[in-house]
Amino acid sequence: MPPSARRVPPAAARPGGRAVLRRLGSWCARHSLVVIVLWIVALAGIQAANKSVGGTYSDDFSLPGTQAQQGKDVLQAHEPAAAGTSSQVVLHDAGQLTGFQPQIAQAVSSLQQLPHVLSAQNPLPPPGQSAPPGGPLSADGLTGYITVRFDTAPALLGTGYLAGVDAAVAPLRQAGVQVEYGGPLGELARPAPDDRASEVIGFAVAVVVLLVGFGSAVAAGLPLVTALFAAVVGLGVLGLVAALSTFATVAPTLATMIGIGVGIDYALFLLTRHRQNLMDGVDPVASAGQAVATSGRAVLVSGCTVIIALSGLSVSGISFIAKLGAAAAVTVVSAVLGALTLLPALMGLIGPRMDRVAVRRPVAEAAGGGEGGWDRYARRVEEHPWRYLVAGVVVLVVLSVPLLSIQLGHIGDGADSTDFTDRRAYDLMSQAFGPGSNGPLTVVVDQGAVPAGARAGLQSSLQQALAGTPGVASATALQASPDGVVLFDTVIPVGAPQERATTDLVNHLSDTVLPDAAAGSGAKTYLTGNTAAQVDFLDIVSSRLVLIIAVVVGLAFLIILAVFRGLLVAVKAAVLNLLSIAASYGVVVAVFQWGWGGPALGVAGKVPIESYVPMMMFAIVFGLSMDYEIFLLSRVHEFWLRTGHSRDAVAHALGITARVISCAALIMVSVFAAFIVSDNVVIKMMGLGLAVSVLVDATVVRLLLVPAVMTLLGPAAWWTPRFLDRVLPHIDTEGRGGMP
Incomplete structure (x- = not known):
């Protein structure tokens, strides 16, 4: 198509939408104090609401239909105490832990009495008995772990829950025993993410770049102020949404990262156009309207594109991932709103004094x-x-x-x-019990359809299969639920949870070893636990x-x-x-x-x-x-x-x-x-x-x-x-x- 045939803008692209944006930009610039006050009120109100009713963030999520979730559901129905979320309270001392038997027994008893605790296992054998190999007490007797099972993910209990856990193990710490929390309980005990250092570094570099690029302290500050206001408002909104639905712990950091980045970019695009208009002698209010009508339209299209791309994550079918995209989209929306309303207001408030505090001579945009x-x-x-x-x-x-x-x-x-x-x-678990102890697997067998006379043979077949599988460091004896319908045991891999060998072992056990051992018996086998759930998650994502x-x-x-x-x-x-x-x-x-x-x-x-x-x-x-x-x-x-x-x-x-x-x-x-x-x-x-x-x-x-x-x-x-x-x-x- 020749260029001459393409010079007339289609009706849909003519200035109707531009007029709306122009009026918006001009109104915000003309009523700058009103707009700025509205943003401040919105920021304060949203933050106050977030502190009072805002939600928390956790990495607790379920994968309906996966083997790990099905196995957990089966175990929950027949033996709830074994189906809860497990965490380890790891104990270590330079001397034998058996010398702290009264304190350990007291700690276990106190843990069992905490809300949401289904069970707590004492790592020490009864007096007069030796510790069985492969149990929760190391061979040298210096390290042990109390397995605590919760009826919900510890991350959902809030950091205030840790006070009770700390009080329960206080006698051990007072006696000089090193006490550390592993698994989900340890993740709950982590200090709240503090991204202030990252934000300060990012803003400091942005200040330098903007000063060099614009040559004006005032012009350099506007994108930073706009982006910061928009990001804080967006994070407040995200906190309110988190009260209605669970978002991952990385969600606010991810939202901050994206929100500040695009917020500065969008403001920079508009400010460049506005500043050139001022150099050309355009009135500040009219210039702000023109900047929003032109570059603001590009910001609107770009923002929508980012949001559409983030929305594509919902195709994964995994709410955990879809919500991460939604969290980032919240701050993108606030960044666009900040660029189209707050920035024009600041432009109008400053007026022609954009380059008053100059560090070098302003440079006009090249005309081409x-x-x-x-x-x-x-x-x-x-x-x-x-x-x-x-x-x-x-x-x-x-x-x-x-x-x-x-x-x-x-x-x-x-x-x-x-x-x-x-x-x-x-580290304590890896040194004492091997790296695989940090990612135990739970085997669940539903033998409800197996005749009573065949159950002993099934149990023997499963035990032999697990013991003979390469990559299995140890497997406890299969236990039966109180109603006898479900068998379950714990398998410790040789490798650490994050190693490829462990992922391969999980797939081999769930797809081949367990089904083959139960073939023809009518039993259904499952592999569950945190590590198995992570492998299922990986398979879905891939x-x-x-x-x-x-x-x-x-x-x-x-x-x-x-x-x-x-x-x-x-x-x-x-x-x-x-x-x-x-x-x-x-x-x-x-x-x-x-x-x-x-x-x-x-x-x-x-x-x-x-x-x-x-x-x-x-x-x-x-x-x-x-x-x-x-x-x-x-x-x-x-x-x-x-x-x-x-x-x-x-x-x-x-x-x-x-x-x-x-x-x-x-x-x-x-x-x-x-x-x-x-x-x-x-x-x-x-x-x-x-x-x-x-x-x-x-x-x-x-x-x-x-x-x-x-x-x-x-x-x-x-x-x-x-x-x-x-x-x-x-x-x-x-x-x-x-x-x-």
């Missing part, structure tokens, strides 16, 4: 068509597009190589800091990751196609984003799984990639990458519609967007990278992965691949089949209907 550095660079790309394309692809492929060996799994307590009691408990990728890529493809009316542009965006994300996956695998720098980041040893991290990273990165994609391509598209010169359009777009995109990307990278100092290994992974992805997207993709590909495609980039052009909605990102 000159011979600036970015124009000259773009010309070089035009002259040798294949050279730049191959160079960019090679860089991304090299970074992606570690992805070929990715090992998904669950990060165990052994990777945490020794400042945490669950890590110290993990099986649905491809579907989520397809859904998110498809949605992003349709959005780009609808915005720019270019089939090949949409294909290019999808392919390049996939390469960018693969590169960030590769870096995460190299650092954490291969151990290339993991210890320097505070991670103990090599760890697998947390099963849901690739899924979360994909949705977040794909959504965020659309920010720069839309911002850059909208300028390329605008210039092409106006002039018909596709090659010059790339140089023009780079010239006028390079500074703002570079500042935005550097800030986003800094915000994400700052979360690497978090105590949570999953947050470290997310922070590093997102930082690398944005860095790659803003450098390799934007500087090498996009200019090269757009040059090679030429006018064909904007071709759309007629039938698609008729059915696709018209979305005008800059509110100009494609006109200058």
Whole structure:
């Protein structure tokens, strides 16, 4: 289609929507004090409500239909005391623990009397008897553990519950015994996540970048104030929602990370437009309205794209993951609202005094068509597009190589800091009983349909099968429930819970060993427990990751196609984003799984990639990458519609967007990278992965691949089949209907 046929904006893209946004921006700027007061009242009210009725966060979740959940339900129905959530209270002393028998007995009795405790097992044998091998007392008698079973996940009981646990074991600590909490109880005992250091680091870097980019302290402060207000409001709303539904413990940190990052980006895009208007002599109120009508429209489209990408996580069918996406979406919504309302109000309040506190001379946005550095660079790309394309692809492929060996799994307590009691408990258990003791498996056998005369043979067959399975360190004798319907025992793997060998053992036991041992008897076998549930979770995530990728890529493809009316542009965006994300996956695998720098980041040893991290990273990165994609391509598209010169359009777009995109990307990278100092290994992974992805997207993709590909495609980039052009909605990102 010739350019001249595309210059008239379609009716759906004409200024109707722009007029609404213009009026919104102008009204907020004109009534700045009213808007600012409303935001302050909203922030205070939401935070007060959150403190009084807000919910808590926990990693307790169920997987209906999985073998681990079915086994837990069967055991719960016939032997509730054995079906509860188990945790270990680990005891260690330089002398024999048998010398503390009165204190241990008192602690066990006190634990049994706590609310929600189903049972507590004394690790010491009765007086006069020796400890059985494989029991809760180590062979040297220096380490033991009290197994406490709860009728609910300890994470749901709140940190106040720990006071009772501490009081119960106080006699042991007073006697000099080291007491540590393992498993879910240890996770409850962790201090509340404190991300203030990450936030301070991210904000400090953002201040420096904005000061350098804008040259004005006032202009640099506006994006930070807007993003902070929006993030705090969003987190308050998330806390209120958490009172109605359970969100993961990483949800608020993830929401903070995304909310601050996009909040600064969105405010930066609008402020750049507003500041240029002021330099051109436009009235501050009118300028704010124009900025919201143009760049604000791009922010609205970008925000919706991020939210759509996060919504794609619901395809997983796992509420735990879907809610993580929803948590991040809450702060994205607040970031968009802050950029479209609070920022214009601050612009109106400051008026023409934007550059009063200047650290250097303000720089106007390039108008394009000159011979600036970015124009000259773009010309070089035009002259040798294949050279730049191959160079960019090679860089991304090299970074992606570690992805070929990715090992998904669950990060165990052994990777945490020794400042945490669950890590110290993990180490004591590993040294005394082997690493597999930290991830016991529970075998459940429903023998209700087995004739009474055949049950002894079934029990013997199961016991022999478990004892002869490679990878099993020990298996306790099968016990029967009071009604005799269910058999159950505990299996200790040789390897640690996070090792691939343990995952393979779980699958081998549940799919082959147990069914074969019970074949022909009519019994149903299950493998349950925390470790088995994690393996089931991994299997579900792995099986649905491809579907989520397809859904998110498809949605992003349709959005780009609808915005720019270019089939090949949409294909290019999808392919390049996939390469960018693969590169960030590769870096995460190299650092954490291969151990290339993991210890320097505070991670103990090599760890697998947390099963849901690739899924979360994909949705977040794909959504965020659309920010720069839309911002850059909208300028390329605008210039092409106006002039018909596709090659010059790339140089023009780079010239006028390079500074703002570079500042935005550097800030986003800094915000994400700052979360690497978090105590949570999953947050470290997310922070590093997102930082690398944005860095790659803003450098390799934007500087090498996009200019090269757009040059090679030429006018064909904007071709759309007629039938698609008729059915696709018209979305005008800059509110100009494609006109200058």
